[in-house]
Amino acid sequence: MTPMSAMRQGALTLGIFALFTAGSVALTRAMTAERINDHREAYQQRQLLAVLPQAIGDVPVAELLDSTFALPDPALLGHRSPTTGWRVSHGTLQALVLPVTTRQGYSGEIDLLVGMQLEPDTQPRISGVRVTYHQETPGLGDKIEAQRSDWITHFNGLRLADLPPESWAVRKDGGQFDGFTGATITPRAVIKAVHDALVYAEHLPLVSHQQEPTP
Template sequence: MTPMSAMRRGALTLGIFALITAGSVALTRALTAERISEHREAYQHRQLQAVLPQAMADIPTAELLNGTFALPAPAALGHRGPATGWRISREEGQAIVLPVITRQGYSGEIDLLVGMQLEPDGQPRISGVRVTYHQETPGLGDRIEAQRSDWITRFNGLRLDDLPPDGWAVKKDGGQFDGFTGATITPRAVIQAVYGALQYAERLPPPAPEQEPAS
């Protein structure tokens, strides 16, 4: 075999190997993409259930998805682009869930879901808050996670007029909420984000009435 033939055979073998590898990667991605999507949807559903009023915690995924709506002025909740909220209306009452982003954490962005039940007078009352993403210091700032402590549940049942404006702060700043030893910045950011979500929900216009189909 001449050197040129050997080079051609080597190049052909390498090309076939590359095609097989690329095909395997594409096939694996195709087979796992649906499963990954299902896991993400299941995780989101669990998080949404955790912040909904207890009477609505068994809401099916399809009903949640049907309740999505585009947030007006999403920048007020920390979003840099369009964002989606959830609105649920059942016999048990009405509830909304708002995704909120604060970039005032110690290590950057903190993402939250804030669930609220609408009272008969239209005022929102917090039914639950969960942190869905953060990079805060383990052992200090990560106490905002429900799995780490019950601190995040201190918001449950509150509405805007339950506290004066300066009460929505850590005790170190004259507010009503406990801070974390050595990590004041993290709870301060979460408290302000939740307070902002309540203010946003108070201004949120009601859903447009459904129009009957034309006959």
């Protein structure tokens, strides 16, 4: 075999190997994409149920998923594109769940769900908060996760007017909430995001006027 033939054969073999590898990666990605999406949806459903008021925590998942509405001015909650929230009615009880994104975490973006119980003639009351995405430092910033600590539950039961504006902050900044040793930036970002959600809900027409969302 001449050197030129050997080079051609090597190039052909390399090309076939590259095509096979690319095809295998594409096939694996296609096979796992649906499974990953299913896991994400299941995780979101669990988090949604976790932030609802306990009295309606047994709402059927199908009913929950059908209760979405388009958020007006989603940028006020940190979103860069159209986003939906949830307005859940179960018997005489009503709840609101708002997705919030903050980019002020130590390692970037933090996504949250803020659940609120709606009551006539009063401000929405926080029923639960859960972090759905973050990249904060393990062992420090990840204490915002409910499975890591109970810190995130300290918002439960609060209304916007329960604390003066300056108290919606970590104690280091003169506020009401504990920070984390060595990780002040993370809780600071979450507190602001939760406060933003309450301010947003206070001016949301379907909350302030107790109306059903427009289909």
